[in-house]
Amino acid sequence: MTVPEGPGPHRRADEPSVVPVLEVGGSHVTAAAVDLDRARIADGTRCRLPLRPGIGPEDFLATLAEAANGVLAVGALGACTDGGVRTDGGAHPVRGARADRGTHPDQGTYPDRGAHPSLGGHTAVGAHAALGTWGIAVPGPFDYAHGIARYHGVGKFASLDGLAVGDLLTPRLNPRPTRLRFLNDASAFALGARLTAHPGSRRLVAITLGTGVGSAFLDRGTIVEDDPRVPPEGRVDLLTVDGRPLEDTVSTRAMTAQYTDRTGRPVDGLRELTARAAADDATARDIITSALHALSGALAPWLTAFEADTVVFGGSITAAWPLIGPPLTAGLSHHTPSLARLTLSARADGEDQALLGAAAFAARSA
Numbered sequence: 001m002t003v004p005e006g007p008g009p010h011r012r013a014d015e016p017s018v019v020p021v022l023e024v025g026g027s028h029v030t031a032a033a034v035d036l037d038r039a040r041i042a043d044g045t046r047c048r049l050p051l052r053p054g055i056g057p058e059d060f061l062a063t064l065a066e067a068a069n070g071v072l073a074v075g076a077l078g079a080c081t082d083g084g085v086r087t088d089g090g091a092h093p094v095r096g097a098r099a100d101r102g103t104h105p106d107q108g109t110y111p112d113r114g115a116h117p118s119l120g121g122h123t124a125v126g127a128h129a130a131l132g133t134w135g136i137a138v139p140g141p142f143d144y145a146h147g148i149a150r151y152h153g154v155g156k157f158a159s160l161d162g163l164a165v166g167d168l169l170t171p172r173l174n175p176r177p178t179r180l181r182f183l184n185d186a187s188a189f190a191l192g193a194r195l196t197a198h199p200g201s202r203r204l205v206a207i208t209l210g211t212g213v214g215s216a217f218l219d220r221g222t223i224v225e226d227d228p229r230v231p232p233e234g235r236v237d238l239l240t241v242d243g244r245p246l247e248d249t250v251s252t253r254a255m256t257a258q259y260t261d262r263t264g265r266p267v268d269g270l271r272e273l274t275a276r277a278a279a280d281d282a283t284a285r286d287i288i289t290s291a292l293h294a295l296s297g298a299l300a301p302w303l304t305a306f307e308a309d310t311v312v313f314g315g316s317i318t319a320a321w322p323l324i325g326p327p328l329t330a331g332l333s334h335h336t337p338s339l340a341r342l343t344l345s346a347r348a349d350g351e352d353q354a355l356l357g358a359a360a361f362a363a364r365s366a
């Protein structure tokens with residue numbers, strides 16, 4: 001699972017230059033075509049659709065297929081908004097036609113397929129993708145090798161447990177791809193961050209902070225999961241703090257609950273909590289600082305063992321990087337002074353990085 005050192009010249013001649021990808025989040029799915037020669041999302045190909053809480057298997061698969069087929073149909077390659085409407089004035093495929101089943105009951109039809117200038121004259125993203133591989137970034141737990149969801153007990157996706165996403169999604173895509181390649185969303189984020197921002201990093205660690213804690217360890221662009229230098233499966237969320245799971249201290253759920261317990265006031269997610277901390281709310285600041293020191297203590301021995309040179313943070317908490325960066329840096333160097341030499345960075349464009357990383361992964365695995 002090796003990705004190129006950077007865009008353009010490092011891509012092998014037999015690798016696709018335009019790769020279709022999906023990124024599945026807790027509340028959305030985004031489809032796009034990635035131009036690996038330019039290390040960017042091809043203009044106008046991003047389509048982002050909502051995934052409602054507790055979504056069932058059929059609706060989940062249908063939503064992924066709608067988003068994906070919107071990218072495959074070149075006629076639909078117009079900039080999309082979160083509402084599913086193209087800003088060029090045309091109908092988004094979710095509101096218009098299904099590429100695989102004719103007219104959508106809502107309204108309209110797909111325009112005819114043709115060449116799209118942002119793809120260098122390719123007759124269709126689909127024509128290119130039909131001979132290649134889709135990259136699909138999804139959160140765990142998931143059987144990535146076989147494309148099967150393992151969401152037992154995972155509230156918002158619990159009804160998808162055991163769903164053979166790969167087998168059931170493939171025939172819904174038109175044209176039908178030769179292969180779907182699944183990878184963890186944090187791994188995709190790490191690969192994208194290395195590709196675009198840290199191509200010279202030998203050992204990069206990515207940490208995503210939001211609903212939970214995601215992580216990925218890269219050794220020269222290769223995802224490392226089964227190695228004594230990294231936590232089991234490369235998962236930081238399996239670590240403990242004072243005998244309790246790390247996510248009982250470092251997660252949106254944990255920090256917002258602690259704030260409400262201490263103040264009696266509700267807080268709407270991590271973004272609001274960090275905003276309050278930035279506005280000199282002492283309780284919010286104390287909770288965030290304490291959580292980051294706990295995270296630093298859990299990470300420090302693994303960053304040392306892995307000999308990491310770069311740590312990239314993503315997720316909703318990065319919006320407050322000026323607030324969270326200093327306690328993270330201080331916490332890491334307090335536990336292990338040599339970690340003061342680490343390159344620490346935050347990427348607020350986590351979705352872009354995950355899409356790029358999924359494309360790089362798919363291209364190298366094709």
